[in-house]
Amino acid sequence: MARRVIIVGPAHPLRGGGMATFNERMAYAFQEEGCEVEIVTFRLQYPAFLFPGKSQFTTEPAPEGLSIKVLINSINPISWWRTGQYIKKQKPDLVVFRYWLPFMGPALGTIARLIRRNKYSRILAITDNVVPHEKRPGDELLTRYFLGSCHGFVTLSRSVQQDLERFEPKKPNVYLPHPLYDNFGEAETKEAACAALGLDSTYNYLLFFGFIRAYKGLDLLLQAMADPQVQELSNLKLIVAGEFYEDVAPYQQLIEQLQLQDRLILRTDFIPNAEVRHYFCAADLVVQPYKHATQSGVTQVAYHFDKPMVVTRVGGLSELVPHGEVGYVVEPQPQAIAAAIHHFYTSVEAAILSGNISKYKKRFSWSRFVNSVWQLADSIKLKNV
Template identity: 35%
Template sequence: MEKSKIKIAFLSVFHPFRGGIAQFNTELFKALEAKSDISAFNFTTQYPELLFPGKTQFVDNKDLAPHFETPRILSSVNPFSFIKTAKAIKDFSPDVLISSYWMPFFGPSLGMVCKRLKKTTLNISIVHNAIPHEKRLGDKMLSGFYFKQQHGFVTMSETVKNDLNTLIKNPATLLRPHPLYAQFGDLKDKNASRLKYGIKKDQKVLLFFGFIRKYKGLDLLLEALSHCREDIVLLIAGECYGEFSEYQKIIHENQIDSRVFSHIRYIPDSEVSDVFSASDVCVLPYRTATQSGIASIAKFYQVPMVVTPVGELPNEIIPNQTGIVCESSKPIHIAQAINDCLDAMKIFSGRLKDEKDIHTWENFANAILSFSGDLKV
């Protein structure tokens, strides 16, 4: 007699919400779908518009991101929806409830749903950040409430695992590296991709990709660029949370206007391959960091990285084989690491391919399923 598949409810943000968490959830859902009876439960409201710092929370009609239809049921700010969501999940009768966690703001909504399922369902949290990059009063209380409703945790870095240990006693934890994103398409012709952004064939291209926020250190990278040789240019591709004018001021003051190609907008999935195909090095000049979804994309496209020595970033690369770790976050040290990385490009190519073959979504899903078998309600 064939063994019945484990039944999983997956509660988090999915399409039509955009961004790294929704993309992560979609890829993990697809990997788990092949091995379980799984159903997704989506948000109706992620952030109230007044609290959202970007232009929109949703993909547009032209976005080709892979997705599937999900019931949109949970509002982060409507307590009645917490009860409704818990009932809908109970009616599905899952063995396991997986939820993704990345900000204390979602502690009450996700936590209340998990609390109502806790006695009958195995609750597993995928923790992207246990402690937020930009801290606020009440963070520990909100996160702590959510974490107390879980039977097990999946983390993708030692940093997050250690942070989790400061918030909850003896958590059952599975540590697995962030899988590599493959849904954005294959590498494209480098020169053709550069043409789309007005970049010359013979220029060396640095990439700063993703949402622009203070902790991600774009200002440090702009200062560093002024210390790099003239043939090195910077492609900025991402939406700014806040005003870009402060970065534009740095560009102008350092007289690097002609060396910075700014595309300050959300980059749809259909364009990600062009952005990485046009680039020689992906730079993560972060002030604070846990694991990085951007690093996972860079690894998939076999683009070497320059990272600052903060959080988990040094563990995202194999030094001098898949990238360079800066001596510090000072612009002069970032500039030196960029120069060293560009000088060693031929060394990186073989090892980057090896990395691409290891960190698959299938392996990640298998690890979660195995971990769930070791836990008890």
Template identity: 30%
Template sequence: MRIVIIGPTHPYKGGITQHTTQLAHTLCALGEQVHIESWKNQYPARLYKGQLTVPADQPEMPEFPNVTRELCWNRPDSWISSARRAARADVAVLVVANPVQIIPYLTMLPLLHHGGATVVGLVHNVLPHEHSPWDRPLTERFLKSVDLVVTHSDEQATVARELGAEEPLVLDLPPNLDPQTVPPLVVRSDQASPLRLLFFGLVRPYKGLGILLDAMTDVPQAHLTIAGEFWSPVEETQSQISSLGLDDRVVIRRGYVPTSELPGLFGAIDLVVLPYRSVTGSGNTKMALLFNRPLVVSDIGVLPAEVKGGVGLTFRSEDPTDLARALLQAANPTTYNDLAQHVAAVSHSAEVSWKSYAQGLLERLR
């Protein structure tokens, strides 16, 4: 089939960009004819407080060769020209990272349907974690207008149905990266030895960093690295760290972490913690397992299922006391080493996962 994916690719950064790029590579490897219609200016800068792109000469993964980069959020003429090119394909996949992109997509949809393309809405978050008044009506109209909706969890599929999607396709979110360097497993021998924790990714209120900091006051062996871009004032986090007496146990590494530095980052820690208050799906669970690290996650959304099979522990969401209990449990050498062995037993092949993901999409389309 001739497939056009309309979504972000290099030099944009991050998980959704990596996902778009890997999907294109995998579909091409399966014999499909693939083109990416990407963004030149994805959305107003005020909507994304972090770093939007990586250096042009430092792609996060092999670049996809067949790309047009002309879409601009504030240029309707670019929406129309992109739609006209995409309408020649058999399938157009519209990647939704933020509801603001639905405005261009709604303009493009009549042209895509007129050209005969089957339109797929690939929705990473059906509704964003931090809502705006226009999110629900825009999303509802979009989901009712496309031919197929793809989500990455049963929970998100339920939300999509409530907004008008018919029979959403649920595909398990694959890991975006297939690292060449994987840190060795950690072996703990002492309950009191430092338990090195990692909070990774965007620092936003719904991700619950404050809950983790509160929990650390009851886990004296816990040491934390915070690695990511802050969407709230970093001074607020630094103030909480100081007020809790954690200055000597918390390191803040501000800014986006390039993929080349991920093996070193994960190799220097024991445990990845996701204290989320809200979640629709998280590539960080896959990332932890790719780099041989167990997890402690809140008991909401898809997260408990991500640690089934003994690769992690759960705690009651928004409960620092229960998070401290889980961290102390993980600090126990017997428990930690058992978690690590289960992580080692998990298949880390991103290639296998991506092939299954792409085949699931193609089977539904055919």
């Protein structure tokens, strides 16, 4: 009989960016391994005053072939109880929670505690972050509440694994690298991608992709664009593709101060999944200038499209981007970022890096990921459930 899996976290109709995409792709991966899978997601993920973007919901069609149940209201305890009771009665073999923010601790921790009452389901959490990027009072208490409800954990970076072990040193955990985002379609030519985006394909393009928040370091990349090393690359432009999740004014002021208007392509609305491949295929080099990080799904989209990367030496980014093999690992400083960009365009390494990526990315398969999740789940004996 097929084993049953319930994934609890963002999914359609939420447009939760990488996390919703990850959960949906993971559900397909479990199905490919012969499991029955359902995703339980949010009716309300964030109250309006806490949500920094323009809309929490997507207008894209629901993913085909997935069962998605919309149940959770993050601020309504009645919905927590109903969700926990629903999943408890289903008696899935495995429940996989996504945990990324202390704000979600009360809702997800309560749901998990209710599920545990069936004394059957193994409860694992993929902990994207244990210590949040933007700290607030009460974070540790809320995180401990959630972590205490789980039987084991998956981390996507070793830095998060270290944070986790400070909270839960005795519970089993496993580090599994973020699998490829291979669900954005096949690669296309640069000319086709530029045509789709209305760009001139005779230019070289850098890409900064994803929600724009302070910790992601777009300001560092803008300063790098004004560095003399990059300024001498006259045929180069930077594409900024992603919605602002904070005040845009400081970035606009920096752009004007550095006189970068003619060197930038700003596409700062939410990027739907159907358009993602255009941005990556139009670019020569993907830059992740983060000031601090755990891991980034942008890396795995770049891998899928065989795009070399510049990443900063923070969190788990360098774990997935071996320096000099598939890209560059540099300090989170404008001059260091500029030097890597300059080297990429003035050396003969570009083709070599892309060739290495096509080999290196084979280790990031979804099959390997879900099988490792099952190994962890199966190591949790019934007496511990």
